[in-house]
Amino acid sequence: MKVLAILYSGGKHAEEESRLLGTTENQLGIRDYLQSQGHEYIVSDDKEGPDSVFQKHIVDAEVLITTPFHPGYLTRDLIEKAKNLKICITAGVGSDHIDLNAAVEKGIQVLEVSGSNVVSVAEHVVMSILLLVRNFVPAHEMIERGDWQVSEIARNAYDLEGKVVGTIGAGRIGYRVLQRLLPFDCKELLYFDYTALPEQAARTVNAKRVEDLKEFVSKCDVVTVNCPLHEGTKGLVNADLLKHFKKGAWLVNTARGAICDKDAVAAAVASGQLNGYAGDVWNVQPAPKDHIWRTMKNPLGAGNGMVPHYSGTTLDAQARYANGTKSILENYLTNKDQEPQNIIVGKKGYETKAYGQR
Incomplete structure (x- = not known):
């Protein structure tokens, strides 16, 4: 399957600091895991416009991973084009970059790493x-x-x-x-x-x-x-x-x-x-x-x-949301139940959370 990740570019800082896991350079630390199972893993920070990596690959990706810090905005129009998309994972917390109503209609699961931040x-x-x-x-x-x-x-x-x-x-x-x-x-x-x-x-x-x-x-x-x-x-x-x-x-x-x-x-x-x-x-x-x-x-x-959006992406938080992203992927690939607190849109539709549950 194709896994598409829209992350933020860390440049030389990510090259010098491998714990910057949420970057395009360090790729949430899951490339070896995915490729060892034969999956294709596309990682980029290019997300704007029809010629972007995001919009080119969303049409046939099965899994979308993005972060709240440099989100790939998954609109209803893009969901309509994403014929293979089955699950969206936020490496962090927050799903407002996704049209949840459209995801429900298309049966696309939406999950986040709840509590990581x-x-x-x-x-x-x-x-x-x-x-x-x-x-x-x-x-x-x-x-x-x-x-x-x-x-x-x-x-x-x-x-x-x-x-x-x-x-x-x-x-x-x-x-x-x-x-x-x-x-x-x-x-x-x-x-x-x-x-x-x-x-x-x-x-x-x-x-x-x-x-x-x-x-x-x-x-x-x-x-x-x-x-x-x-x-x-x-x-x-x-x-x-x-x-x-x-x-x-x-x-x-x-x-x-x-x-x-x-x-x-x-x-x-x-x-x-x-x-x-x-x-x-x-x-x-x-x-x-x-x-x-x-x-x-x-x-x-x-x-x-x-300041720029970084409160939830300290090095400690990145370790938590990278591990959580891998856990969600493992559950998906082995058809195991996801942890309830991570589910925004599940297999049966929208999961309502309390007003303050962020």
Whole structure:
């Protein structure tokens, strides 16, 4: 069979560091495994346009592997052309690059390596919160350019202690964020989720559920987005919701870029309604060079903590999602049942997951 993998190019860095498994150079470490069984393995980062490696080979590939960091967007049109496609595997977490409804109609399985990124992303969330609240980025930029004006930085630097922090989505990542925030002695930890945490779990992190989203954001000094992207969450943080945020609140999004309205967020940062926005996910990846999130600033010339999508692809996470991808492939090739938590679309159709289960 043909296995097609759309990964990101690591260049010389991947040549020097073999643990960069999610790259085109190191190929998830599964080439020898697949070829030893006689399978064809096509790996590329070329994914745009009808002449791309992605679109040329998707027509007869049986397996598609891609990552959330450099996704091959599998649209309904491409699914119609993919006559042999049986299974799509995300080397990582997230399936929003695939038209799931079309996959269900065509009987194509969609799986991910659930849980492979949870620790990595949760740590990145806490780091991003601190970067914004402590006004770290402009402080470092000041040092790089040779300046030293403490008051310029301190005028917009705060402690996390005593602040109200809330997560939209309290699943695998959101819950771990709450766990990691406990030592900071926040005034209150809140969560918004369609499903309440088990009572003992909520007590463990001393978190209170707020059932109305507008009420939730109005209470928070910091909001972090930790829910999956689907039809119910696309554009969830929009101009209307942003009006209900505390003026000067901070927003962190490491879930999916399209959960937040790009232009509404930029306008809120520019006006000071948001004191800052940080994250590593973009509505299109790679983000265009003129993407407004690259350069947006608050009225004090700060408040931007955006980075490329890497929170879930640390070297530790890459080892987990490479191993998980191989396990999913082995189950598929030997007709064994897949682990339930990895299934987005199974043999019998769509597997519904809880709102916060990301």
